[in-house]
Amino acid sequence: xxxxxxxxxxxxxxxQARRIVDEASTKAQQIISETxxxxxxxxxxxxxxxxxxxxxxxxxxxxxAEAEALQSDKETEQILNTYxxxxxxxxxxxxxxxxxxxLNA
Amino acid sequence: xxxxxxxxxxxxxxxxxxxxDETIKDSQAKSQQILEEAKQRAQREFEEIIAKxxxxxxxxxxxxxxxxxxxxxxxxxxxxxxxxxxxIHSVEDRLSSFSKSExxxxxxxxxxxxxxxxxxxxxPIVRIGFRGVSKxxxxxxxxxxxxxxxxxxxxxxxxxxxxxxxxxxxxRVVFNNTFKSRLERLDNQLLTLISSTVFGE
Numbered sequence: 001x002x003x004x005x006x007x008x009x010x011x012x013x014x015x016q017a018r019r020i021v022d023e024a025s026t027k028a029q030q031i032i033s034e035t036x037x038x039x040x041x042x043x044x045x046x047x048x049x050x051x052x053x054x055x056x057x058x059x060x061x062x063x064x065a066e067a068e069a070l071q072s073d074k075e076t077e078q079i080l081n082t083y084x085x086x087x088x089x090x091x092x093x094x095x096x097x098x099x100x101x102x103l104n105a
Numbered sequence: 106x107x108x109x110x111x112x113x114x115x116x117x118x119x120x121x122x123x124x125x126d127e128t129i130k131d132s133q134a135k136s137q138q139i140l141e142e143a144k145q146r147a148q149r150e151f152e153e154i155i156a157k158x159x160x161x162x163x164x165x166x167x168x169x170x171x172x173x174x175x176x177x178x179x180x181x182x183x184x185x186x187x188x189x190x191x192x193i194h195s196v197e198d199r200l201s202s203f204s205k206s207e208x209x210x211x212x213x214x215x216x217x218x219x220x221x222x223x224x225x226x227x228x229p230i231v232r233i234g235f236r237g238v239s240k241x242x243x244x245x246x247x248x249x250x251x252x253x254x255x256x257x258x259x260x261x262x263x264x265x266x267x268x269x270x271x272x273x274x275x276x277r278v279v280f281n282n283t284f285k286s287r288l289e290r291l292d293n294q295l296l297t298l299i300s301s302t303v304f305g306e
Binding site (some may be wrong): 079102 | 107110113114117118120121124127128130131132133135136139140142144146147148150151154157158159161162163165166167168169170173174177180184185188191192193195196203208212217223284287288291294295298299303304305
């Protein structure tokens with residue numbers, strides 16, 4: 001083999017070596033790129049799950065508060081009924097006492 | 106020569122493959138790290154959203170409840186106010202027809218005495234006006250006036266409910282002793298009395 005042929009062989013081999021390294025580099029970039037996409041999907045899925053859970057929590061809190069508010073309505077109605085009853089029973093006494101106060105104070 | 110060339114070629118290719126393997130390994134390691142960090146970040150974001158939602162849910166609950174409690178407190182206050190107003194109207198009705206009571210003359214005399222004392226004049230002018238009361242019914246009242254005093258009888262009840270108004274001759278000092286003015290002066294005591302009688306407060 002002549003010296004020129006030997007140099008050609010070396011140049012070809014080095015070109016082949018560069019291709020191997022370049023292909024690996026491209027594959028490595030692809031791996032990183034796909035991983036970043038996967039990471040973004042993981043984040044989005046977690047956010048979506050959290051938002052879903054948030055909606056359920058808010059809806060649950062609203063329902064619970066409305067149920068407690070109904071209880072407050074019932075208690076208020078009882079208090080109002082008590083006052084109306086007391087008013088009927090004690091109105092005459094209250095009027096007499098008030099008239100006496102106005103006349104005698 | 107040919108053998109050493111082949112060795113050189115093999116070496117070049119072997120180095121390239123080794124470098125390629127290292128590149129792929131590095132990328133796989135980095136990939137693993139990216140995924141780990143992404144999972145941790147996703148978990149943090151999930152927990153932050155849930156923590157905020159907890160605060161938000163409590164805020165919604167408090168808002169709904171406090172709004173309802175406010176409305177219900179207002180309903181209770183309005184009802185108590187309505188009851189008290191109703192009683193005060195009955196008191197006014199009772200006072201406006203008080204001239205029919207057997208205690209009328211004694212009370213009218215006392216009102217006149219108080220008013221005259223308040224204006225502190227030798228020649229007080231006393232206006233008196235109750236529903237259905239004429240000069241004929243007021244002999245007793247005339248007796249409590251000082252000698253220089255003057256009694257003016259209104260045919261209509263003064264201030265709607267009736268009462269007495271005394272002034273000095275110049276009209277500079279006025280004492281209003283009508284039922285309405287007594288109601289106004291005793292407003293706080295009246296509300297306390299009615300509340301304690303009806304609601305036990």
